[in-house]
Amino acid sequence: MKKYLLKDNFLTTCFGNNVYKLKNKLINQNILKKLKSPFFIYFKTQKKNKLLLKIGFKFIDQLITFRGKTKKTLITNTVSFRLAKKYDLKKIQLISKKNMNLDRFYFDKEINDKIAKKIKIKWLNNYFKKKRGTHLFICLKKNIIIGFCLIIFEMKKKQVIIDLISIDKKFQSKGIGHQMFSYIKQYFQNENLIFMVGSYKKNIKAINFYSKIGLKKLKTENIYHYQKR
DSSP, X not given: OTTTEEEOHHHHHHHSSEEEEEOOTTOOHXXXXXXXXXXXXXXXXXXXXXXXXXXXXXXXXXXXXXXXXOOOOOOOTTOEEEEOOGGGHHHHHHHHHHHOOOSHHHHOTTSOHHHHHHHHHHHHXXXXXXXXXXXXXXXXXXXXXXXXXXXXXXXXXXXXXXXXXXXXXXXXXXXXXXXXXXXXXXXXXXXTOEXXXXXXXXXXXXXHHHHHTTOEEEEEEEEEEEEEO
16 A cells, blocks of 8 residues: 555644545555545646546646746835744734635535644644744734745755745735745845745636746646545
8 A cells, every 4th residue: 555655644633534645646446445434645746647537536726836036026114024933823823714725625625624724723833843844934014913924944955945825815915925035035145045836726816926026837736636535
């Protein structure tokens, strides 16, 4: 079974049953029947796979990865940025619950929204447990948190991977997301930082935003899910 599947311990705790990442696309119905229900399997591939559809996998969406340098923009005096503290966690999680509903877990109607929310909650919580990300930045307006950005900073590559990013819907389309990127460059004192970030094709607003600030499409992956209750 290890030849085909890799257990995802993080998602297993979120779902409350076994979750696996598919490693070998040659999986078949006989192998699936051997798994103890309930379970959930996901697979990412740059090529579309009709064979998976035939054995019960569902196509969910395409994950588009962007990479590159961002255009310069000024940080206005109407907002401020800083590293998050442990006491900020609940407010950050609240923004996540209210604003982050355009991903594969929400797109899949067989997954309860409570699980989709729990994933982001635990994801952010793991930062403070030193299990996820290297830095968590927050954006404030009049001392109220209106956005956050969890990153993985790769010093040798001079690259920042955006792990999670969200701006409160009331403050979107006001240039705050772009300023967040500029603050990160300022924080690391490097205007030539490379950013890498992924977004789902259905999240048109995010796709347009990343293109607008100068990032280029690196790859597109097709996302498949299989769930057995």
